[in-house]
Amino acid sequence: MDANVFKQINFGAIAAETEKEYYPKLLLNGYIDNQGYINKIVKGPHFLVYGQKGSGKSAIGARLLLKSKEMGHSSKLYTLERLNYNSFGKISTSKEAPEVSNTRNWEIVLHIAILNFISSDEKVMKSNKKIKELIDGLIQIGAIPSKDIFEIVSKVEKKQIGANIKLASGETSTETSFQYSYENMYNNLREAVNSIELPNDHFIIIDGLDSVITHRDNQRKVLSGLLHAANLINDELHSYRIPLKIIVLCRTDVLDKLNDPNKQKIVSDRGIELNWYQHGIPLAENDLIQMINLRAKIDLEQEIDVFKEFFPAKIENKDVRKFLLDYTRHIPRDMIDLMTKIRDCCTGPISKNTIIAGINRYSADYFYGEIRDELVGILDDKVVDDLFSILQSMKTYRFTFKDMKATMDEMGIKMDLEQALSQLYDIGGIGTVTKKESNDEYSFKFRDRYSKYCSTDEIVIHLALQNALKARGKLERVGKALP
Structure with a gap:
């Protein structure tokens, strides 16, 4: 097949948000889910989706949003990108331990997020007077409607609630009565949410944890509270047979830093790990290889094996598919960008030199920056530069x-x-x-x-970082660096 055909293939974007807006067909039909992740989320107890950055967590959330109509459910995405931890700490004046107060604060925020989600459903509003009263009060203080968690938190901290605390307790608020009002607000929100009657499955997706994690202990405690609160609410909703679930998307290295006594139980019983590394299986059956061929098929509208059709069979005595995978961290984001960079370097038949040119560009323009970006926040900027x-x-x-x-x-x-x-x-x-x-x-x-x-x-x-840092000799020999 003519190499010009390869130059036309759209392998997609490295961000699920971009694919959702510009290439929804690739996100809907070009996503490999051989492990049945979506089905586990929709039909099982799983609510925590974790994996490396770029492993497809946001893609799962975006697919749930895009497939809502087809699958007969309703979905809403909330992000933590603008979350203000100082404001979050002001929701309660309780002197309880952070692990307790953070969980309780998250329960309040997530209950309001649920009410925000269903507030546009006229049937639910008309059928439940308690819910309508709470939503009307939340609208008055501006907590509803809200686009993200930041907006909810900024309105529900102490001073904002004090302006109209009657939405939760039926009383006006003063400084001395705030704690009493806070407890009543929590109980009323919880009672209202547990009385919801929904005609179909509803999913609230919490994303953007990658954007807020730093080396600060306070942030980790707040995010630990989120995990615990989501688990508690999901269990309670299930016990009341309410078809609504909160889904949390979390980076593995972030998850590993969270401290919660129930974390391992949640990970084991309710977690889904997006692990794309597959050792010992035929390369033709590798999920990342299949993903690239599937996306090429969607774009070209015909069955195709990109690697057999356009690439040399081997480079440095290694199957070209294995050679390319070794330059990734075995995640979709790396593989998509690598294939895109090789495509962009294509000026004729794809040779070893073409592939090496693509690897050069991928290593310098993408991989190096990705690694640095993932360290930002976790390590001080100067430490990253020095490293x-x-x-x-x-x-x-x-x-x-x-x-x-x-x-x-x-x-x-x-x-x-x-x-x-x-x-x-x-x-x-x-x-x-x-x-x-x-x-x-x-x-x-x-x-x-x-x-x-x-x-x-x-x-x-x-390997890719070696190339970006020029830590080896000629690139032609780098295929020998790993077994």
Whole structure:
């Protein structure tokens, strides 16, 4: 097939929000769900969807929104992108422990989010007087209608509620009676939501946790409260046979930093992990390979195997599909951008040089920035800058912690190097190498979620980051860096 056909293929966008607005057909029909994630969310107890950044969490939320009419359910998306933690802490003046007050505050916010969701349903409003009264009061203080969680929180903090607390307690508010009013508000909201009668399934999707996580302990406690509150509300709604569920989309490295005594139980019983790494299966059956071929089929409107049709069978004695996958962290976002960059470098028949040119562009223009972006907030900006300066100064792709520490000292940089490398490991920027008798054993977080960085193991930079940092010699040889 003519290479010009390959140049025309739209593999999609790296952000689900963009695909939803501009390429909805790809999001609806070009998403591989061989594990039945959507079905588990819709029909089962699962509400927590977690995975690496770029693993498709937002895509699941966007698909639920796009497929609402087809599947006969209603969905609404809320984001935490503008969440103000200072305002969140002012919802209650309680002196309870943060893990208790944060959960209770989230219950209030999520109950209001539910009422905001159903406030446009005239049948529900007419059939339940209690709900209508609460919604009317929430409208008066501006908490409804709300586009996101930030708007709800900003109106429901103490001072805003004080202007019209009668919506919850039937009384006016004063400074001295606020705590009593707060408890009544919580009870009334909960009672009202648990009396809702809905004709079909409703889903509230909470996204944007990636945008707010930092190294600050307070934020982690607030997000832990969200996870706990969503679980409590979902259990209660289920017990009342109300077909409504709160879905939380969370990055794995963010989830791992949250502290809640019930977290592991929630993860095990109610969680869905988006793990695209598949070891030991035929490459033709790999979900990421299938996703690329499916998207090409949708765009070209014909069955096609992109890799067999356009690419050389092997590069550096490695199947070209394996060669390309090794430049990703085995997530859709990486694979889509890599294929797009190769397409953009195509000027004729696709050769090894064409693919290498695409890898160069992908490594420098996408992968390097993605890794840095994922560290922002978790590490201080200066630490991130210093970390990459040290990596670039190493001039090799594999080294020991001791070697890197010596380079850091020579450069006069002071930082907690082990902590920084642990964070870099968690997002797939580096892996570790354990020397065995027969061969070396490579470990990456995206291969094994429960693996951890160990400073006694050798460090190996991810292939794409090696390329961006120019940490190896000729790119033609980088395929040999990993088994």
